[in-house]
Amino acid sequence: MKNSQPFYNYWSAASVFFVSVAIIALQLMIMRAMSVTHYYHFSYLIISTALLGFGASGTFLALFYDKLKSRFELWNLLFFLGFTLSIPITYWITQSLPLDTQYLLHSGEQIMLLVTYNVLLFIPFFFGGTIVGFMISYFKREVPELYAANLIGSGAGGVFAIGLMFLVPAFKLPVMITPVAFLSMVCFWLSVRFEPGKNHARDVIIGSIGAVATLAAVLIAPPHSIDQYKALAHFQQLERQGDAEQIQERFGPRGQINVYASPTFHHTLFAGAMATTTPPDQLALMLDGQLTGAIFSIDDPEEAAIMDFTPQSLPYRLLDDPHVLLLGETGGVNVWMAKRMGAERITVVQNNPQLVDLIENDLADLGGSIYRDEQVEVIAQNPRLFLEQTDQTFDLIQLVQGEVLTTGSGGLQGLSEDYLLTVESIARARDRLSPDGMISITREIQSPPRDNLKIFSIFRDAVLNFSSDRPEEHLFISRNYLAANTLLTKSPITPERVERFVEEARQLQLDREFYPGIVSEEIDQINIIDGPDETNYSYIHHAINRILFDDADAFYDDWAYQVRSSTDDSPYFQDFFKWSSLDRFLETYGDQWFQRLELGYVILVITFLQLSIVGFLLIIAPLLFRRKYYKGTNNKLPTLIYFFCIGTGFMFIEMTFIQTFTLFLGDPIFSVAAILSSILVFSGIGSGVQKKLGMEPGRRMRIAAGSIIGITLIYLLTVDPLLQLFIGAGTAWRFLITILLLMPVSFFFGWMFPSGVHILEKSDGSLIPWAWGVDGFASVAAAPLAIILSMSFGFTNVILLGLLFYGMAGVTSYFWKLES
Structure with a gap:
């Protein structure tokens, strides 16, 4: 690898790779843990919160990059430390919060607890996003390799997370990512170890803090609280009273299994009152x-x-x-x-x-x-x-x-x-x-x-x-x-x-x-x-x-x-929500109207609105607070449109592909990991070849956008009969077919971000951190919005909308001003 900028080497890419492994694995681990402690709908909250941290890191860098870059090695080492420390600390605190999702909107205290929950989960993803964004902004010429390391690391993180779920109980999973975060910090230290005037004592202190935090995260079990409305919480209370005993517990990516014996448990689903016999002894x-x-x-x-x-x-x-x-x-x-x-x-x-x-x-x-x-x-x-x-x-x-x-x-x-x-x-x-x-x-x-x-x-x-x-x-x-x-x-x-x-x-x-x-x-x-x-x-x-x-x-x-x-x-x-029925619920149920709603959908909408508003404010913040600095830049509007479109389009298409191929592959857990990893890895390969193409970035944008639209439209026309043709094939063959089908479009996904950064490098390099934030914020809105739209209009229409965004991104290639 050519050392075209100071201190850039393989260890630089390795640090981005491992921090990306940690970010995606942490996201999946928290989703798995909260499926046990709360409910499945929290996964969408986590996805959006994670991406909000990425977006906010772009705003942070857009505001302070000029001050940070002069001491790049120190600040980035501190960001790595913050990432390592925040994983166990924030998870410990969130598990101690008395959040009651069934009383959101009905209780101001619960709304504040949800906001606190969001803020805490935001922190490690903010540090992770800041690390990747800082390195992309600092090593501008190496963006294809760094973005490739980011995408491939994210893909590997999905596979790593699934494997760890077989070994570790759900409530411990998030903190077990701390060693990977610490490893990414070690890789970064190795990348800059020959910097002149290096302060080794300072590095020993920072490294020791990270090592101690990692050891504590692995050895000390975090709090383990279950939503009070779940059956498991009820049986745990009975167990504390001496009225129940846990017989078995199993954990894995498909779910946590608990079996309890209790003389108070008599469950015969839907047996009528005319029954003349009692239920037998049974386990829950x-x-x-x-x-x-x-x-x-x-x-x-x-x-x-x-x-x-x-x-x-x-x-x-x-x-x-x-x-x-x-x-x-x-x-x-x-x-x-x-x-x-x-x-x-x-x-x-x-x-x-x-x-x-x-x-x-x-x-x-x-x-x-x-x-x-x-x-x-x-x-x-x-x-x-x-x-x-x-x-x-x-x-x-x-x-x-x-x-x-x-x-x-x-x-x-x-x-x-x-x-x-x-x-x-x-x-x-x-x-x-x-x-x-x-x-x-x-x-x-x-x-x-x-x-x-x-x-x-x-x-x-x-x-x-x-x-x-x-x-x-x-x-x-x-x-x-x-x-x-x-x-x-x-x-x-x-x-x-x-x-x-x-x-x-x-x-x-x-x-x-x-x-x-x-x-x-x-x-x-x-x-x-x-x-x-x-x-x-x-x-x-x-x-x-x-x-x-x-x-x-x-x-x-x-x-x-x-x-x-x-x-x-x-x-x-299980989606029964109708906007048109809100007035009827208010009139019929009075103060109890909220308990009659479909809360999963309501929380999804609340998440979308909350994160979209925050995202919008943080996008415009750099332009307002550094008005003079950004006044002389030429490409603010193309940057906003382009990176917003590729962030939104990618999320719409990616999430819909996951659903389409999950049905074909059968197993929802391994399918999601395989599909997500395939998309990210092939996108990373597409990003990694950018420097070898010898093609101006505007043309790469148009080729990539056109290819994504063309390939995806072919998918829409042919994928259902094609998958039906191979539905009877063995598991290995179905996974191979899925990977081969995802490879072409994923490869071109990886072209879009580096092409945009390449144009900014040649014209307005100061906008690169802001572009990173816009891309992240677009994904913030797109993650829950894709689900909302698919529930109302179906996956096919969400894909078509995603293609429209890619088409708009391709059109912006004609409006960039390339003069410095």
Whole structure:
């Protein structure tokens, strides 16, 4: 590597590489930790906060770079120290804050705690961004190599983080990045060790502080607090009282598994009041702190008699000796039910191999032996990917993954993608049914109805969009006072099957909400729930009639919740938020309106607004406070537009690609790591070759922007049928295909930033720190905004919007003034 500037060498690039490893790994570690301590939606808050630190570092450098560069080595060494120290310190403090996300906006104190949370998490990413931005600004001619080290290091950080998640409990993960941060500081010290007049005593002091902090971070466990509304917090309290005992704990990138035994725990999902038997002894099974099921501590199906009184048992009463597929089964309860109800064969598909191994082996003597039954086949695979790959047919497909309690979640799962509960997924499952087969899902009832109406919409659209059948001839819906069971059949429902359905539902004291030929006026509710005035039926029946036989779009627009079908292009089943319903909630629920909202979406919007406002203020701050300094620069407007566009466009396309290929690869954890790492590594390679191209930067901008737009449009037209062609290939082949498809467009992503910096180097070098900040702030807004837009308009439209930003970036190449 050519030593074209003082002190620049391989160690310089290595320091950027390792600080980038630490930054992306820290981001993923905090996301994993907060999935346990809080909820999944916090991941978007973390992504945005991390990027805000990057943007703010650009503002800081734009204001003070001239003063800092004269003592580059000292200041950067201090920035490395600040990065190393801030990782454990800020994480310790955030874990001690009594943040209650369900009372945001309802409590000024909680709003301040959220702001404090943001500020604390901002600090290490600010130091990390300052280090990278400072080196890019100081070593202007080496930007292609440094930016390549930044991108490749970020890609490696994703892989490193996933590996560490298998070894370290979630709550300890963030502080375990401290040694990597310290290593980056050592690399920087090595890069400047031959500087004339070097103060070795000062370096020993700084290094010793970093070493002590690193040792303390590794050896001392941070606080470990769980959101009080999570089941794990409840069982930990019972354990302190002597009323519960933790049996097992497993951790990994797919989630933290906790198993508790407690005499106070009796959980039989949706069992009706008519039950004549009590639940058996059972264990509580939790994933990331939330109750995900029970494990019956039994040896014989006769001991699972309580399952006879659940709505989930109804489809078994309509079938004879079925071959059953349980998608997303966790603790084996539904396997016991299938055995009890006469299933001939049972196939269990569970995405988490650690959970399968735990139940089959460690808990075999406590009920897990059911997974070893000769009639049972257990497959560790993503349920949706299994549907896409299998050529088997089944008499009953039960969507166990969707059978959860939603009470108390406050809509905090609304940002979670669910590719099993989409129109395309249900259509595929219906294709895998035998002629007399059916799909079943049982879901908790809300008032007004919400989840079950969305399920019904998905089932209806799966029939309408992927067959010539009439949905009303293929649907059964029944309920008790807790939950509704929805059934979708392969063949038209015969009068004999209707008669059998009505009789079996009556035996279970289930209200029949819909079956072919039902007469609304003849309905007489057993389990009375709210319905339209002066009617004897429920809102569920009312909504079904409107969706099937009236103007469905008008109903969707008028209903309090968003209950349109979720699709693969917008797989947010648990997103029920509607802006148009805010006035209705305020009027109906008064002071309690906030608790009725979908808080995951609300927090996402709050995050977007908060970070966008802060980002805007910090972007303009250098121009206001150093007006005279920047007055003579020529390229402020092109710099603002260009770096804002590439930051926004990259985030829109990257996040959407992650979703598209995650569905193809199946495993959401390893897929995200592989996809993110591929994009970043190939972008880094694209950046690294810039100095060898011998091409003026404006032309590179136009070529890169045009290539990104062209390649991505080809993807949009061909990627779905292409991926479908290889969906049955082995895991290694699917990962290889993904990498090969991502390589061309990612390579050109890496051209854009160095090309912009190259122009500034030739004209207005003082704008480089500001450009770094603009790029970071654009990503701040784009991260949550991409999710908001994809929830409303779908991934495809978000990609098209991202391409529009790249097109605008390419056009700005004609407006730069290259004179110094």
